[in-house]
Amino acid sequence: MKVLLYNMTPEQMFYVKQWREEHPEDDIETTEEILDASTVDEAKDFDCVSLMQVVDIDEEEVYKKLASFGIKQIALRSVGYNIINWDYVHKYDLFVTNTPAYSPRAVAENVLTSAMYLLRNWGQIFYNEQHDLNFVREENLMSDEIYNKTVGIIGLGRIGSAVAEIFSSLGAKVIGNDLIENPANEAFLEYTDFDTVIQNADILTLHTPLDPSIVDMISAKQFKEMKNSAIIINAARGPLINTQDLVEALKEHEIAGAALDVLTEENDFFMKKFNDISELPQTYQELAKMPNVVVTPHSAYYTKTSVKNMIVHSLTDIKRVLNGQKPVYLVEL
Template sequence: MKIAVYNCREDEASLFETYGKEYDVELSLSPLPPTPETASLAEGCDAVDIITTPVGRELIDIWHSYGIKAIATRTVGYEHVDYKYAAELGISVSNVSYTPHTVAEYTVMAMLMSIRKMKTILTRYMGQDFSLKDIRGKELCNMTVGVIGTGKIGETVIKNLSGFGCRILAYDIYQKDSVKALAEYCDLDTLYRESDLITLHTPATEETCHMINKKTIHSMKDGVILINMARGVLIETADLIEALESGKISAAALDVVEGESAIYYKDFKYKPVGHHEMAILQAMPNVLMTPHTAFFTDEAVGDMVRYSIEHCVNTVRNGR
């Protein structure tokens, strides 16, 4: 059995080698993204392993002609793959899960950095400005934190937060008894109205697209803090900027942003990024931005590689 691996980073290569031997598969590793021009890298393979590059009908058709039986994306999200069309052709599409601690711990770090104004403190320190003006923070124990989405990551965030002594509100269409022991489930209107800090842990769907918008922001507390470690499309970016400029939202921490796919994981040191809204957000002292790296730990990357190979093996060898 042979798998074509696209967008293989240097830090993943040794993991692919290790798990390739464990599952007894031949791997064709390439740093190139999957496109119609690079589709031939999968010729002679049984499956392909990708990350976040969009995969549409044209590419799927080419892979189908090569006899590809499985597309594994080593990401939690899979909206970048036309999985419905792939299914029509009999090609299995899968995503991966990985340890929820990686994003959950990063989320709490982002919360603490936001309420303690760490971006301003660190920026000033680099310029040898050690003054205290405008950097007085808040204590998490005295805040009400709203967690939207209580899947594996959201629930782990809640478990982590329980040690800080803050009040925790939660929203999800599927409620868990394990979460009820630590947080209070409520409707979104209540969560928006009563939370001092709101963190998003929900997938990108038609229903959740731009769930944070001018209307929902208006219903939030003045000075609310917003954390997004999930998907950029959950927030209407223009409305976020307007709320930050007016002070309705006092701070934000964003590991994701709309339109990031053409930018993140690339080096733009010596050329314009070409994302005006990102440039505005990045310039704000009260906005902490990171390039979709909340997932990036040894443990999580290992899970992503292992489970993507495992799916291909299960589909091709075991027919499931």
């Protein structure tokens, strides 16, 4: 097979080299560019394209040209598929695969890390030490233990289920909401309605895919319904939370903290380096001042296991399709 991998990074390249060594019959080429109208011509003469990017592919020309090159499959090296324009996918008789299970555990462990950071008030402790040279164990820094907490999960696919299992194993009560209730999860969580999760969670964590119907799923109304002592974690997609409403909720002490691995404006500054904070979006500037907020650059998945599986699972599914088999990870919308 002959495949072009867009948006290649050094850590992914390590596993591409391994694939080449193990599959010398395959022609695997890479580029650091993202896929868009200015780079789509690079895919000519390839059987398939594989990509991992956060920038939307909205230009019809991209899909039209891929189809004209004889390419049928767009293989995503990620769980999310909201970057795809599905009208054009259908118009040009293309199909999309993703890698939904490269490591649910990686994201789940990151959510646990974020929760414990906020629950144990580390942000405020570090701020007191670094800014005020204050090492006093003040009463407001006293924390609680996880078995006393209720963890609420919105979205219980592979990642959300892994999150539920980890928190349950630590003794927390876990409640969750999803369009589909998986009986296999009932050993470690209780399914309930969306509003009940919002109102009862001490730790609220989001794990849904993104589509237009759930943009701003968590906004001013939900923040007012949450416990004042609750924290929110988003390791899914930025637009699930209205960021300005989040800032206001934190200022008004409607919630106690937030851990954000994704943001609506992340395309403007994640994976880039800046000289001054004034160059960054205003909402981030406000969040950065708050010791009860932690922002990470869309890195919850970022482990050796995940990066390896992104490459291996994506290329394996491409190989299946080119050999006349059905894809394992077909996205159907």
